[in-house]
Structures are given as C-alpha cells and as structure tokens.
Amino acid sequence: MDANPVLAEAMRGNWVENRHRGAFAILDAEGRIVAAAGDIERAIFPRSAIKSMQALAIFDHHADDRFHHTPEELALACASHHGEDVHVTRVSALLERLGLSEADLECGAHPPTNPAARDALRATGRQPSPLHNNCSGKHSGMLSVALAMGVPTAGYVSRQHAVQRAVRRAVEAVIGEPLTEDRCGTDGCSIPTWAAPIRAFALGFARMATGQGLSAGHATAARTLFDVATAHPHLVAGTGHFDTLVMEAFGGRVMHKGGAEGVQCGAIRDKGWGYALKCDDGNMAASQAMAAALLLEFAGPDAQQRQVLEAFARQTLKNVRSTAVGELHAVLHEFDAKR
C-alpha cells in the first residue's frame, strides 16, 4: 500500500522537523469526487467528527417531539464542548428536563478542555464531573433517545443497547456503508466508534448538507442539525477553537467538526460538498492545518474567512520563552485537486 502524501510539516528554523501524512476527500451528494488525496478508501475511526450524524437518532425516534430540544441543546448534541459555564449549564438543564442528572451520564469525567474553565473549577476544589466531559451534550441527547424509545437508560453506551443500535443505523443510512464488527472500537466517551472509508464520511456530509440521498426525515433532521450547529458555533466547541472560529467566520456556509486523533469533517453547504480528512498519525494541530488549507482552496473564503483559516494553515511554533522557533503548515501542493 502506498504511503499517503505529506499534507503538513513542521519547520524548526530553516529545516523540516516533522512530517504529517494524511488523506482527504471532498465529494458531492452523488458521490462525485471534487478533490482527494491519499487512500480515501481506507477505513478510519471518525470519532467525534460525526456527532451530527449520531444526533439523527434523536429525530428518528421522535425524542425531539417529546422533549422539545432547544436549538442550543441540539448544537450541544453535535458538540465536543470545552466545559465552559455556558456548556455545562445547558447540558445540566436538559438532563433536568429529562428527569435525569449527571449521575446518568456514562461518558466519564475529565477536566474542562477550556483552560480558564479548568483553572476556575480547580480553584473551587471540586472534582470534574461528567457534565464537564466534552461529550456530555451528545450523551444527554442519547439519554433522550433512550427515554423516547422506552428502554432503560442504564448501559446506553453499550454496543448492544437500543440507543447505540439506533445511532449505528442512522450513520449507516447517511454514509451508505455498513458499520461492521471487524472494524469497531470504543471511543473516549465509552460509546462504540465504527471505522468506515474516508470517502463514505465525505459523502455522508454532502448528503446531510443537501438532503440528497437521504430519507425525508433524515433530510429535514440533517438541515436542522447543521443549522443549529452553525448558528451556535461556540456551543459546538469553545473559545478560540478551530471548529468554532471556522463556523463563526463562515456564518452558516460551512459546517465543521473535528474528531480525536486527527479527524476533520464537514460540509461546504452552499456548494453541496462534504469532506472528510484524517491525519495518519493522529496529530490534531496538523489535521487542523490540513483542514484550513482545504477550506482555503475549496470553500471560496472572503478576506475575513481567509484570515481565520490562514492562522491555522500556518501555525507559529513557540519555545519555552515564547520565542517563535518554527511553523506548522499545510503542504498545499500535495493536494490532488480533480476539479
């Protein structure tokens, strides 16, 4: 198998220090490749990048009719939030409305991703709770699905639980590929994660952006989810994060979501294109540089959007004394545009 191309590299002084390989695909909703690099048939774990696909289960099982999720709560269902007050408060409110509490979350606890929120929590002497887990919004949404299905919530993270089977079916329908036991793992937040080809995830995002190739219910739900996520970018990640800044800059034109270990997915909605990208070695900063370069090239950014993207496509590296010592940047010329 050929190696994927180098899509980002880190310079120190005048010499390359690190090389990051990867693959990406940009597809339209009919499966036509707009652009691609590397092995796009390689199955990758999408991790948190497909939370918006997983959230379709909320609509499939009419949890939204019963619990009337607010737009903000749906945005949090698509989120890897940073544990800031605004995130924690809203997740907590949804759980209360569901008649549940943080004790029902099975995602585990970790300190807030946002450094200020982490320091503030530490200053109180309290331990992190599952509410601070970046996935607590998604898990609250999954708990609403369990209630709507009339099944016990306990064990909802298990591969065999009705909720995860519902999530699996929704994702399979959107990406047009079976999710199989021979390429399955457990995510950071304890739910299953299923590997599938990069191409299939790009197709899924194109379908969600356009409604083409989806059931009427999924098409409507997908539009709602992309609308709420792009209307509330701060809820989908947090202060200063790439996903938040990109969606703020594009004002609804771009849905974007990263996933652990160097996954970046999204849709250029007005063009009807979906994209998926994986950095082979799992480096997040490098994957953001690659995604920024992809959007610079294919999303037709205006001057302000370009400025946001360029800060990630070329990231200054600093040393202990905060001296600029190098740069992590996307390697644009490797992009194998097929337009």
Place this chain on the structure above:
Amino acid sequence: MDANPVLAEAMRGNWVENRHRGAFAILDAEGRIVAAAGDIERAIFPRSAIKSMQALAIFDHHADDRFHHTPEELALACASHHGEDVHVTRVSALLERLGLSEADLECGAHPPTNPAARDALRATGRQPSPLHNNCSGKHSGMLSVALAMGVPTAGYVSRQHAVQRAVRRAVEAVIGEPLTEDRCGTDGCSIPTWAAPIRAFALGFARMATGQGLSAGHATAARTLFDVATAHPHLVAGTGHFDTLVMEAFGGRVMHKGGAEGVQCGAIRDKGWGYALKCDDGNMAASQAMAAALLLEFAGPDAQQRQVLEAFARQTLKNVRSTAVGELHAVLHEFDAKR
C-alpha cells in the same frame, strides 16, 4: 523520496487508528551498519537526545577541573529532568557554587514535568522558575563552561556565543559531520539545535560508547558522562520515565536519552553500538515504542529488562473511564535488520 516505514501503530478495538513512520540506525564505532530502517541519511534535529555530546564542552574547556562537578551534576548536564525536588536542589547547588543563580539561566521557566512535583509547586502558589525547566542541568553546565572560558555568561544561549560555538565543535567532532547554518533551529530551551543525518548521531553514540574515533580527551570525557548518566538514571529524566527505567534496568549496559519530537538515541555499551531513531511525526510515545522494540531486538535483554521494554513496545491506551480501548505498539517486522 520514499516514505519511511511504519514503525509503530495505534490500534483502537480491532482496527488501526494511527500510523507512525520513522527511521533508525544502529552503527558500530567504525561506521558499519548493524541494522537500519528508513532514510538514515535524512538530517534530523536531535534536540535533547544529544545532551551528553553537548556536555563534552565542560571537559574541553576544563570547567570540570575548576568547578569539580559531582557525578550527579554531570548526570544532570545530560538530563531532561522532571523538576522533582532532587533535580531542582542539585541544580541550585551547582549554580550557587558557580557564584550564579537561577536568574542567570536563559532556558525559560515551565512547570515541572513530573505531575506530583507540578501539583506540589502549584499548591505553594509559587510560579515555576528556570530551575524547574527540564534543561536547567544542561544550562548550568553551560554556564560553568562560560566561566571556565572567561567569557560573559549573558547570552550564552546565542548561536554566536563562545559556549555554543564550543558545544557545536564538540558535537561535530563526535558525529564526524559539520553542523551547518542551512539546517539550524532554536531548541525549546533557546539554545541552537543543528540537524544532521540519523546515521551520524548513531555513529557518535557508538564512538562515545567505545572511545574509538575520538580524541583522548573526548574518549575519557564520554566514558565519564555515560558512566554518571547510567549510574544516576533518575537524574537524567525522572520517576516512571522511559529513559530512567531503561537505564535502571540495564545497569550501565545501555545509555539512553530521548529528545523532543520523537527522537531516541543511545548506546548498547557492551556491544559498542550507537543508535539513533526519529519518529517522522514527532510523537513521543510512538518513538518510545520504537526504541523499546529496537532494544528488545538488539540489546540482548534478560527477563527483567525485557519486561520493562515490553511495557513500552506495547502501550495500553485507555479512555476517559480508564477502560482499555486499544494499544500503541511497535511494528517489529518492519525492522530491516542487516546483521
């Protein structure tokens, strides 16, 4: 240029999530290749992996005669220490004997690498000082060189300063390659770092292990430095660190030192072999897995040494709830042994 081979991969469940490429060389002191993989002529930044080579300048300029560095202080000159009390206290004592203080260190301040030491410092409300910088032992050694040379200590981290010119000459002599301005950067601790071929660093470690190919002064100094580093492995890194555990297990037979961004160097002293390894993407855990596999294969470990190495050659990956969800492991079959 061909891609380097995959030398480590991370599994999640039953599927590969990340791939880490790299190159390594094991050489004897006459430059014969014992084993190698990937492009060993590629120039890499050795970073902290060659602190023992840099410490030769202490002997070249007779700073040892004047200041009588203890074995522990010399071990710290070769160290990326973890800011534990034993590290900070000893560095502080050397500086005092030199008539200097932490204010003379130009490495910058960062919190201790050791989590317990970091928490303990935080609990006092004090800020990290340059003494906690993992490089403070090396910098104190460099300050002793400045004093021995009779030059101002201020600016000793600069590429043009007499100390850094002395360090550069020592490294060039050991690796048998010029260090050139066209491949130079600034290290995390603000001193210059010079890129050179992986093969040359492996050769340099073989020469330091044997004395062959070195001046009489360098041969003696190298033996002293490898002796003190392997006699005090806890000073060279810290509690639980790969470098420390490896050297403790091998009891003097193996000198080992990692460097930032996935560099691993060392010597199998009784065989007279030096080695150098770089993970292309800079991932430290992956580079440790690779180095552990290299030592398993080539250092002739006994049962206890094997146990230490295997824990790094196969590292369990856990999620937020501490459930084992995968494994980062070296890919041994890619190793292109030429013995």
